[in-house]
Amino acid sequence: MRGHRRQPSIDLLELMGVVKENGNDQSSIPPVQTPLSYDYVLVAKTNDHQDRKQIEYIEELKKKKLKVTKIIDDDLVFYGIQAPKEMFERYRYLLKVSDACNWSSDQNIVPLSTRIRIVHFILNHTHIRSGESLRNLMKMKVFEAKFCLHEKKKQRELKENWARWTACLQGQPITAVRNYFGEKVALYYLWLGWYTFLLIPPALIGVIVFLYGLAFFNSSPLIKEVCEADTVMCPLCDKRCKVWQLSDTCTYAKVSLLFDNNGTVLFAMFMAVWATLFLEFWKRHRASYVCEWKVSDWCEEEEELILEIVNNANCEPKEYKHSYLRSTLVLICVTVMILVIIGLTHALVVFRVIAAVVLAEGSWKFLSTHSNSGAMMLGAVLHYLIITVMTRINRIVAMKLCEIEETRSFAATEKSFTVKMFTFQFFTYFSSLFYVAFFLGRINGHPGSYVRISGIWRLEECHPSGCLTDLFIQMAIIMVLKQTISNVFEFTGPWFCRWFKKRRTKKLQRKCAHCYLKDDSEVNHGAELCENCKLRDWLSNYRLNDVDSFSLFHEFLEMVIQFSFTTIFVAAFPLAPLLALINNIIEIRLDAIKMVTLERRLVPKKTNDIGVWIDVLEAIGVLAVIANGLVIGVSSDFIPRLVYRYRYGPCANGTEADIDCMSGYINNTLSVAHLDDLNLRNEFSASQMITTSGLNVTSCRYKDYRSNEDYNLTPQFWLILAVRFAFVILFEHVVVICKFIAAWFVPSAPLQVKNDRLFDKLNRLKEELRHSNLWEPVH
Numbered sequence: 001m002r003g004h005r006r007q008p009s010i011d012l013l014e015l016m017g018v019v020k021e022n023g024n025d026q027s028s029i030p031p032v033q034t035p036l037s038y039d040y041v042l043v044a045k046t047n048d049h050q051d052r053k054q055i056e057y058i059e060e061l062k063k064k065k066l067k068v069t070k071i072i073d074d075d076l077v078f079y080g081i082q083a084p085k086e087m088f089e090r091y092r093y094l095l096k097v098s099d100a101c102n103w104s105s106d107q108n109i110v111p112l113s114t115r116i117r118i119v120h121f122i123l124n125h126t127h128i129r130s131g132e133s134l135r136n137l138m139k140m141k142v143f144e145a146k147f148c149l150h151e152k153k154k155q156r157e158l159k160e161n162w163a164r165w166t167a168c169l170q171g172q173p174i175t176a177v178r179n180y181f182g183e184k185v186a187l188y189y190l191w192l193g194w195y196t197f198l199l200i201p202p203a204l205i206g207v208i209v210f211l212y213g214l215a216f217f218n219s220s221p222l223i224k225e226v227c228e229a230d231t232v233m234c235p236l237c238d239k240r241c242k243v244w245q246l247s248d249t250c251t252y253a254k255v256s257l258l259f260d261n262n263g264t265v266l267f268a269m270f271m272a273v274w275a276t277l278f279l280e281f282w283k284r285h286r287a288s289y290v291c292e293w294k295v296s297d298w299c300e301e302e303e304e305l306i307l308e309i310v311n312n313a314n315c316e317p318k319e320y321k322h323s324y325l326r327s328t329l330v331l332i333c334v335t336v337m338i339l340v341i342i343g344l345t346h347a348l349v350v351f352r353v354i355a356a357v358v359l360a361e362g363s364w365k366f367l368s369t370h371s372n373s374g375a376m377m378l379g380a381v382l383h384y385l386i387i388t389v390m391t392r393i394n395r396i397v398a399m400k401l402c403e404i405e406e407t408r409s410f411a412a413t414e415k416s417f418t419v420k421m422f423t424f425q426f427f428t429y430f431s432s433l434f435y436v437a438f439f440l441g442r443i444n445g446h447p448g449s450y451v452r453i454s455g456i457w458r459l460e461e462c463h464p465s466g467c468l469t470d471l472f473i474q475m476a477i478i479m480v481l482k483q484t485i486s487n488v489f490e491f492t493g494p495w496f497c498r499w500f501k502k503r504r505t506k507k508l509q510r511k512c513a514h515c516y517l518k519d520d521s522e523v524n525h526g527a528e529l530c531e532n533c534k535l536r537d538w539l540s541n542y543r544l545n546d547v548d549s550f551s552l553f554h555e556f557l558e559m560v561i562q563f564s565f566t567t568i569f570v571a572a573f574p575l576a577p578l579l580a581l582i583n584n585i586i587e588i589r590l591d592a593i594k595m596v597t598l599e600r601r602l603v604p605k606k607t608n609d610i611g612v613w614i615d616v617l618e619a620i621g622v623l624a625v626i627a628n629g630l631v632i633g634v635s636s637d638f639i640p641r642l643v644y645r646y647r648y649g650p651c652a653n654g655t656e657a658d659i660d661c662m663s664g665y666i667n668n669t670l671s672v673a674h675l676d677d678l679n680l681r682n683e684f685s686a687s688q689m690i691t692t693s694g695l696n697v698t699s700c701r702y703k704d705y706r707s708n709e710d711y712n713l714t715p716q717f718w719l720i721l722a723v724r725f726a727f728v729i730l731f732e733h734v735v736v737i738c739k740f741i742a743a744w745f746v747p748s749a750p751l752q753v754k755n756d757r758l759f760d761k762l763n764r765l766k767e768e769l770r771h772s773n774l775w776e777p778v779h
Contacts, residue, residue, distance in 0.1 A: 006292070007288035007289075007291065007292060007750065007752055007753060007756075008288075008750065008752060009284055009285050009287075009288035009750055009753075010285075010288050010289065010292065013171075013193075013194070013285060014171060016197055017169075017170070017171045017197070018171055018172070018190075018193045018194055018197045019171045019172055019173070019174045019190070019193065020161070020170055020171030020172060020173055021171075021173065021174070021175055038069070038080040038081060038082055038149055038534075039081055039082055039083050039112075039115050039116055039118075039119040039148065040080075040081040040116065040119045040120065040123060040146065040147070040148050040149075041078055041079065041080055041081065041146070041147055041148070041149060041538050041541065041542075042078070042079040042081065042123075042143050042145075042146050043076055043077070043078055043079075043143065043144045043145040043146070043147075043538075043542055044076070044077050044079075044142065044143045044144050045075055045076065045077070045141075045144055046072060046074075046075050046076065046077050053128060053130075053132070053137060053140075053142045054137075054142050054143065056128045056129065057126065057128050057134070057137060057142070057143075058070075058079060060126050060127070060128060061081065061122075061123070061126060064087075064122065064126070064311075065083075065084045065086070065087070066081055066082065066083055066084070066119075066122070067081070067082040067083075067084070068080070068081060069082075069534070071531060071534060071535050071538070073535055073539065076144070076542075078535065078538045078539075078542075080534065080538065081119060081123070083115065083118065083119050083122070087118065087122075087310060088110040088114075088115060088118065090309075090310050091110065091114075091118055091306065091307075091310050092110060094306040094309060094310065095306065098302055098306060111179070112151070113179065113180065113181070113182050113604035114604070114606070116148040116601075116603055116604055117182070117603060117604055117605065117606065118307060118310060119148075120148065120603045121304075121307040121310075121311065122307075122310070122311045123146065125307075125308070125311050125312075126311075134146065145542060145546065147541055147542070147544075147546075147547075147600040147601065148600075148601045148603060149537065149538070149541050149601065150541055150544075150596075150600075150601045151180070152537075154176075154179075154180050155180075155596060155597075157176065158173070158176060158177070158180060158592075158596050159596055159597060161173050161176065162176070162177070162592050162596070163589070163592040163593045163595070163596035163597060164589070164593065165589055165593075167589060168585050168586070168588075168589050169585070171193075172189055172190075172193050172588070172592075174186050174189060174190050174193075174289065175292075177189055178293065180604070181595065181601075181602055181604055182602070182603075182604025182605045182606055183290070183293060183295055183604075183605065183606050183607050183608070184552060184604075184605035184606070184607045185552060185595070185602060185604070185605075186289075187286065187289070187290075187607065187609070187610055188552055188555065188556060188610065189588065189591075189592075190285065190286070190289060191282060191286075191610055192559060192584065192587070192588055192591075193588065194278075194281070194282055194285055195278065195282075195559070195563070195584065196581065196584040196585060196588065198274070198277075198278050198281075199566070199577050199580055199581040199584065200581065201274070202267075202270070202271055202274055202566070202570075202577035203577040203578040203580075203581045205267060205270060205574075205577075206267065206570075206574035206575050206576070206577050206578055207574075207575070207578060208263075209261070209263040209264060209267045209574040210258060210259075210574055210575055212261060212263045213257050213258035213259065213260075213261045213263070214258060216257060216261070217254055217257070220257055221660040221662045221663050221665070222253065222257065222641075222662060222665060222666060223250070223253050223254055223257060225663070225664070225665065225666040225667070226246055226247065226249065226250055226253040226666055227247055227250035227253065228247065229245070229246040229247050229666070229667075230245070230247070231245070231246040231247075231667070231670065231701050232244075232245065232246075232691060232697050232699075232700050232701065233245070233246050233700055233701050233702065234447055234673055234684070234700035234701065234702045235684055235688045235700075236356070236360065236461060237356060237357050237360045237458060238357075238458060239685070239688075240360060240688075241360045241688060242687070242688050242689075242690060242691070242692070243688065243689055243690070243691055243697060243700050244691075244692075245691070245692070246666075246701070249463060252373070252463055252469065253463070255469055255472075256463065256468060256469045259468055259469065259472050259572060259573065259574065260468040260469070260636045260637055260638070262638070263574075264571045264572075264574060264632065264636070264638075265571070265632050265638060267570065267571070267574055268570060268571040268628035268629075268631070268632055269628075269731070269734075269735055269738070271566075271567055271570045271577075271624065271628070272567075272621070272624055272625045272628060272735045272738070272739060273735070273738050273739060273742055275567050275617075275620070275621040275624055275739075276621055276738075276739040276742045276743055277742050277746065279614070279617055279618060279621065280742065280743055280746035280748065281746060283614075283748040283749070284746065284747070284748065284749060284750055286608075286609060286610075287748065287749035287750065287753045288750060288753055290608040290609070291753045291756055291757060294760075295606060295607070295608045296608060296753075296757055297608075298606060298607065298608045300409075300410075300411040300606075300607055301408075301409050301411050301412070303606065304409045304410065304411065305317065318408045318409065319408075320408055321406065321408070323406075326404055326405060326406070327405075329404060330401050330404055330405055333397070333401055333404075334401065334420065334423070337394075337397055337424060338423070338424070338427050341390065341424065341427040341428050341431060342427065342431050344386055344390070344428075344431070345431035345432045345435055348379055348382060348383055348386070348432050348435075349435060349453075349459075349460075350453055350457075351378075351379060351382060352375045352376060352378070352379040352460060353375075353453055353457045353458070353459060353460060354457060355374070355375040355378050355379065356374075356375035356460060357457060359374045359375060373473070375460070376470050376473050376474065377473060377477060379432075379474070380473060380474045380477035380478060381477065381481070383432050383474070383478060384477070384478055384481045384482065386428070387428055387429060387478070387482070390424075390428045391425065391428070394421060394424035394425055394428065395421060397420075397424065398417050398420040398421040398424060399417065401416075401420055402416050402417050402420070410549070414549075414550075414553070414611070415611060415612045417550070417553075418553065418557075418611065418612050418613065418616070419612060419616075421553075421557065422557065422560065422616055425557065425561060426561075426564065429478070429561060429564070429565075430564070430568070432474065433471065433474055433475065433569060436467070436470050436471045436474050437467075437471050437569065437572070437627075437630070437631055437634075437635045438630060438634060438635060440460055440462060440467050440470060441460065441461050441462030441467045441703070442462075443459065444458065444459035444460065444461050445459070446671070446673075446702060446704055446706060446711060447673035447680055447683050447684075447700075447702060447711075448673070448677070448679035448680045448683055448711060449679075449711070450683070461702075461703065462703060463703075467635055468572050468631075468635055468636050468637075471569060471572040471573070471631075471635065472572050472573050475565065475569060475572060475573045475576065476573065476575075478565075479562075479565055479573075479576065479579055480579070483562075483579065483583040486558065487583070487586060487587065487590060490590060490594065491590050491593070491594065491598075493545075494545040494594055494598040494599060495598055497545050541600055541601070544598060544599055544600045545598055545599045545600065546599075546600060547599050547600050547601075547602050549603075551599075551602060552602065555591055556610070556613055558587075559584075559587070560613060560616060560617065560620070562580050562583070562584075563580075563617065563620060564620050565580070566580045567620060567621065567624035567628075568620065568623060568624045568627045568628070569627060569628070569631060570624070570628060571628045571631040571632050571636070572631055572635070572636075621739070622736075625732055625735045625736060625739070626732060628731075629727075629728045629731040629732045629735070630728055632727070632731065633724045633725070633727040633728040633731065634724055634728070637669075639720060639723050639724045639727055640669065640720050641662065641665060642723070643716070643719060643720050643723055644662070644665050644668055645661050645662060647716075647719070648668060648716065649661050649662060649663070649664065649665065649668075650663055650664065668716075669703055669704075669705070670701040670702065670703060670704075671701065671702055671703075671704045671705065671706040671707075671708065671711075672699055672700075672701055672708045673699060673700050673701070673702060674698065674699045674708070675689060675698050675699060675700075676698060679711075684700075704717075705717035705720070
């Protein structure tokens, strides 16, 4: 028989500083609940007009042999709920005979986290005679709150070892988190810790790519050409906008080169492979921990079936149902919602166009000179406000669609809600970025044939140095605003609510010495705290901020959206991994402090993976390959510069040795508009063609590859377009092959995990056979 050995993957995580288990045995079972702890607490108002339904619900609980302790405090009445030992014995037996959950550690002993989960299920599935459940009664204000209690001793330990700001650079005690909050929360923090640690390489490489661009600030021929040019550019808007000097945008050209250089191509390829390696190694670490926790084969839906029987032995199973009518209705609603979100992106485009005109026609010289950049920044801020509002709307719509679907179990509801909510949020965050990346400056037309909104406002144009800086500005503003403002509200909101509740309620009495000693030591069965100390404990938990089944979902959604920012458009913003790393170091401790000290205890949930989120992350990884290939091939000037160097530049024929191969590139990308052309006479007024120095010009330049005579696209444009598409196809195929090789090279579960599970099952089967009296040992 093999002795238990800790998984090497866990040792590696501890060595890296991701976790801090202090050599503890990860498979150790948390201690059984002491008699001092109540499994659950319900709170109601004493002067509630719904007293009859309140009493009726409590009587239904008593019929199920639940012990109910009632304590009144001023205008509040508390009901402490304790389940009988027989209820947990039934649960253990059903686990043992089930198909998927029979290898669980809960088969041997039922810790408090499991007790809470069982009682939580029973409370939510207990109905009064009129058919109303606890959820309905809370909506009707029959009950004010429901929560499970924090355990003071464990809460103190978690606060000392984990939930404090000074532990930001320390590993996380994942097993202690699992014993207190359940496997679901523990796997979230394990995933977040691994994601944060693996952000270190891309953050460093992103900084190197940024510094690579910075190194060519003064020596790049492209920047020199822009900064020293005397080129006159066409007006950027109608009426009051005048012609301008290309050299006026010298700073913009320098910023563009920081993010649009040769290093971003290799960095984008690296990030695509990095995303695959991150997920594959995550699967290994997850497998190691769930093997240690004995939940490798756990099935949430099967546990729900077991809990149904524990709650009511005569229950009928909820049958699997499928309605094509409901599915069609949900599909139509999802499509309509996505179209609404895309419509908001169109509204943002209109806002930026109008803002650019208003700023250009304003009296402030600085804003009128940089009207396009100002409009882009204002658009990004408005985009963030739209995201904030739409997040609430998206949640409501996703919940309503789940109700229409009538899913069979909570696990199915959670999966359906996650997919819908992420889809809506993804379009809310990224629709505007996709417009900036792939459409801005490409559909605006040319002098004599500008594309206009409602025939009035001209669409935006790109800077001659490229459009990538606009995408960078948009991403930087949204990421910084989202991370800073969200974190500030995420921490100060619960803290202020707790402070406000303390001010509104009377000061808690000190715990008596007798109960204080009980609470800090192991006690005999049947011992309880005195009524005053119970009330003190319940009131302190009541004052904390409320949590629900989807509290952890919001944390995951926030991190997965950030993962999308870090990977999808990383070619335009190489510093995104660095911002994500800094945010996540703070985020881990912020979430920990919030869960341990500022919020009521989450109901511990047992699971063996992060659910549908792993599929979402893999989909993001594939989309990142496509998006980065398109950003480099279509949005950036990497391909035009490459074509110019080897086909149209001074080095094209291989004879020029003393001149830089990129000399003349900016001039090559600009076309000429002559005002004496019949098609252009009504495009610009005479006042618009006067430069700031008072010179009257008869022609101006604009960014495009068009003929100076008939304004048709030149052969160079078509060659560049062909090379762009060829590059995108080549890039995506090469990166996808690298991803597949990386996924194949890193197995999803370590060999020791597979062998440990094999021996564990073998030993359990032998033990069952011994107990059946059919064991015949071979001598």
